[in-house]
Amino acid sequence: PGDKELEPLKYAKVATDASVSRRKVEGCILGITSLLSHCLGKGENVALVLRDVGVLLIEGRRVQMKFYSDFLERITGKRIQEGATFKVPQLLDMVVSRMVPVASLTLTGRVIIFP
Numbered sequence: 001p002g003d004k005e006l007e008p009l010k011y012a013k014v015a016t017d018a019s020v021s022r023r024k025v026e027g028c029i030l031g032i033t034s035l036l037s038h039c040l041g042k043g044e045n046v047a048l049v050l051r052d053v054g055v056l057l058i059e060g061r062r063v064q065m066k067f068y069s070d071f072l073e074r075i076t077g078k079r080i081q082e083g084a085t086f087k088v089p090q091l092l093d094m095v096v097s098r099m100v101p102v103a104s105l106t107l108t109g110r111v112i113i114f115p
Helices: 013-020 022-041 069-077 089-094
Strands: 046-050 054-059 064-069 112-115
Touching: 013 022, 022 046, 022 112, 064 069, 064 089
Parallel strands: 046 112
Antiparallel strands: 046 054, 054 064
16 A cells, blocks of 8 residues: 555575575465465455464455554564553554454454464
8 A cells, every 4th residue: 555565575584584495485485375365265264373473364355463462562662551542542453462362353253273
């Protein structure tokens, strides 16, 4: 949206950071995107859990990103407390605890989870 440019994934950097080969990184990314595409094509609800970031929820045409509070604290440098008020109230809906079951974040309670 807007004037933001999409940056290609830096496979070599991911491979170096994860201490695996570039080929393994490419294969894993291809496998995840292929399976994700298949599930979405069948109309399945999907949750992609990003270990240190949060959860990307896709239900029908509804797409939401829920961030872990500790991730937001790391990138903002500010403490985020449960129930805290934000300058933008919609941000409160984007924060989730790691302890919350992923299925409870969905409207239907049914979801395929990609760990």
